Amino acid sequence: MHGDDTALVLGLDVGGTSSRALVSDLTGRVLGTGEAAGGNPNSHPAPDAVAQMAGAAREALGGHDPSAVRGCVLGMAGVSKMADPAFGEFFRSEWARLGLGCETTPVSDGVVAFAAGTPEPRGTVLIAGTGAVAERVEDHRTAATIGGWGWLLGDEGSAYWLGREAVRATLRALERGAPVEGLVEAVCDHLGVAPERKAVIVAANASKPIHLAELAPLVTGAEDDAAEDIVHRAAVLLADTAATARPDQHSPVVLAGGLLHPDNRIGQALRAELEARSWPEPRTAGPGAAAAAWLAALPLTQDPNSLHKTLLP
Template sequence: MALYVGMDAGGSRSRAAVVEATGALRGAAVGAGANPVSHAPDRALDALAGTLRAALAGLPAADVRGLVLGLAGLGASGADALAARLAELARGAGLACPTHVVGDVVTAFAAGTARPDGTVLVSGTGAGAVRIVARREAEVADCHGWLVGDEGSGVWLGREAVRAALAALDGRGAPTALLPAVTAALLGAPLHPGAGRRGAERVVAAVHREPPIALARLAPQVSAAATAGDAVAVGIVARAADALVAAVAAVRGDARTPIVLAGSVVGGPTPVGDRTRSALEERWPGCVRVAGDPARAAAWLAAQPYVSSIAGR
């Protein structure tokens, strides 16, 4: 029986799925973050290997006919080297099949529609919009990474939450429920406006002790505060949604093709997701859909005869 493997290497977690040619799921696993842009390459590959082995547990490796990995931040310069490492990783798991690396936006788009053309809006750890043509990236807005872009992403929301908390702490900004919520998440106990400079220094130190992508874990604090009506959090949500819609508009024009939403921020029941979906539906009615499992979509792509052209190989 022919099997196909799909993998998704996100900054926060990795996923793997094993499917039959019919699409029936035979194995799945979730592991640690495995994006080599966000993590040390060796650590990322170790995480991928562990997730792959877990998904294949009890299945005949000899029956696997193809593997596709979807990866954020995939540039042409590093694609060949990564493809070689992926092939090595697959051989280590007992696979002797072709392996391909594609952008995670390609797998995200395939997770929402079987059509070859459209737009995918991703907002999870990172964020951006991509126009897809023939299941390949054609035009990109944002996707610039946490330091200079990814507006509306989980990391962006977390950073804005910390900024709002610090501003409330030292009197530069409006009072906000984000101050106790964010400081409790970072420090284990909430701070209040009277905490002063020493409290602010503790917050800054806690943020810098972790990698930047760890800020994404504060995104739920923004959602909770916005849902409760906190004005500062509502403003952050509005700016995030506006940025995400603007990214779609930058690459889409007036197309009537599908708009696929992917990632925990925009694809789930969050205030940012709700506001973004509403704005997109108003502008492009009937076009919006939410992505399913990107690893399973990658496995579906692995079963397609044109997968080599999708991967640019």
């Protein structure tokens, strides 16, 4: 297949809030991109999830011949859902209508995020947004998943955890009779309640637990000791999660997800924590759809590093 200069690759990065697709040729020239609503089959009904993925793919393909697509990688959180027979059948039937010239390889969002930070086949990726999870990547595949237990059991250092800790710090302050200012004041304002223990508990329990993630910006935005303490603990917990996933001390570490962006206070605190632990400087993940397309091109290209530089500059 090498040297087939008409071959195309299709990459998909499917999340809970958006589905993105990218089509390129083997020189790394981007021929189209597509975007649709969230397509994660764990947070959307199967017909909707598959429709969103396919919609993003069709938009990226544009007028190009789908049978020219020789490699397709679909990355998403909860990729094990693809092994569910009912979902798999639904996916294959809808996907067949795309008319791609190849099979589609499902991989975890961690594998895509890792490739979005480095062309290396092996290392560690840490993703933190609403949730938090790390993966040990070996040969561009998931070798181990650490954390990612969800809000009930884990997600330490995630936006959910930050919001929950903000409410907990507020309750502790109110029980102590501490002054209502900084983070405590921000949490009570956000919840729309007077600074009173029972009112805060009732308000925090009034909507779905995962909505506590909406309070995370109060932590990264406040500058008092309570917020500082939560930020520091988040960085330590996230570094611990990454450390458990890490295959060795020399392979690269990739950080992904909104919370770990270099502009985010958690991303900054985590980088400082990793530096204090003498880790090499972590890489920041670029766009997932481009990384998925790069993974799709891997078996078809003789120069994966150059292609990586072109697709993920």
